[in-house]
Amino acid sequence: MKINRRYSLRLERSELKPFVDLGLIRENDYSDLVKVVGFDLLEDDERIPSVQRLLHGRKYLTHDTATFSDDDLKGADHLALGFQWLNGYPQPDDDFGYERITYSPIGFCQGCGIKGPQITPFRLRLPPKWGRRKMFSLNWIFDEMFVETSYYDTRFRPLGLEARDVVHHKSGEILPTVKQIDLPDVDFGFQMDTSKGEICKVCDTPRYHPNVVDYLPSLDRDASAYPVFRANTYFGDGFQSFRKIVISSNVFKMLREDKVRALHFHPIKNA
Numbered sequence: 001m002k003i004n005r006r007y008s009l010r011l012e013r014s015e016l017k018p019f020v021d022l023g024l025i026r027e028n029d030y031s032d033l034v035k036v037v038g039f040d041l042l043e044d045d046e047r048i049p050s051v052q053r054l055l056h057g058r059k060y061l062t063h064d065t066a067t068f069s070d071d072d073l074k075g076a077d078h079l080a081l082g083f084q085w086l087n088g089y090p091q092p093d094d095d096f097g098y099e100r101i102t103y104s105p106i107g108f109c110q111g112c113g114i115k116g117p118q119i120t121p122f123r124l125r126l127p128p129k130w131g132r133r134k135m136f137s138l139n140w141i142f143d144e145m146f147v148e149t150s151y152y153d154t155r156f157r158p159l160g161l162e163a164r165d166v167v168h169h170k171s172g173e174i175l176p177t178v179k180q181i182d183l184p185d186v187d188f189g190f191q192m193d194t195s196k197g198e199i200c201k202v203c204d205t206p207r208y209h210p211n212v213v214d215y216l217p218s219l220d221r222d223a224s225a226y227p228v229f230r231a232n233t234y235f236g237d238g239f240q241s242f243r244k245i246v247i248s249s250n251v252f253k254m255l256r257e258d259k260v261r262a263l264h265f266h267p268i269k270n271a
């Protein structure tokens with residue numbers, strides 16, 4: 001695991017040269033309208049002292065994320081699954097209308113946005129344009145996964161995972177090429193540092209910052225019986241709360257072998 005730091009700052013065109021010379025940015029990418037440049041450096045990058053000298057006395061922003069090697073990913077018993085393909089917005093998308101029809105009002109928290117159980121299928125504006133992809137999630141939705149129907153049938157159904165229909169919003173008809181995995185909700189989660197959580201004043205549920213710049217903490221129960229599940233720890237901020245989708249190392253291997261695209265994996269510390 002290495003920490004990647006994203007730097008962003010405002011530069012005039014006349015100030016670009018030392019940054020270009022260090023290989024941090026390319027002059028062709030610079031916009032005289034935007035004037036903001038960004039670059040990434042891993043924690044062991046030998047250019048860091050030079051960059052610190054360049055940045056001395058300037059205003060800049062940084063954002064740290066954890067990056068993992070292939071060996072890190074292969075060595076984890078469980079990993080959290082994320083999606084690079086967010087296939088549009090759940091419908092109806094005006095005024096968060098989908099929330100009112102998709103989830104039960106029972107269990108919904110006015111304080112942190114934790115949702116109740118799902119009571120109706122998700123509705124999409126258009127049938128998915130799969131291309132060579134097989135899985136996606138949606139904007140605003142961080143803890144659901146949608147899978148191409150034939151891929152679900154051959155790979156996820158044999159693991160014992162149920163699936164829900166997905167509906168075309170305008171016609172109300174079931175979309176035959178996509179299934180939503182009915183993720184098992186387990187009653188265990190991550191061994192979080194509780195001093196770092198914030199407790200919702202309305203529902204008393206602890207919640208954690210979504211950007212964990214490390215391995216995710218170990219699961220607090222033996223999860224070997226579950227190939228895919230939703231862990232019972234909430235992440236988020238403001239009115240957005242979600243849990244993480246967790247997969248076993250076997251499911252990780254399966255997705256790798258099948259070359260499923262547009263996924264993101266965050267390894268969990270082995271217990």
Ligand SMILES: [Zn+2]
Nearest residue numbers: 109112200203
């Ligand atoms: Zn709450």
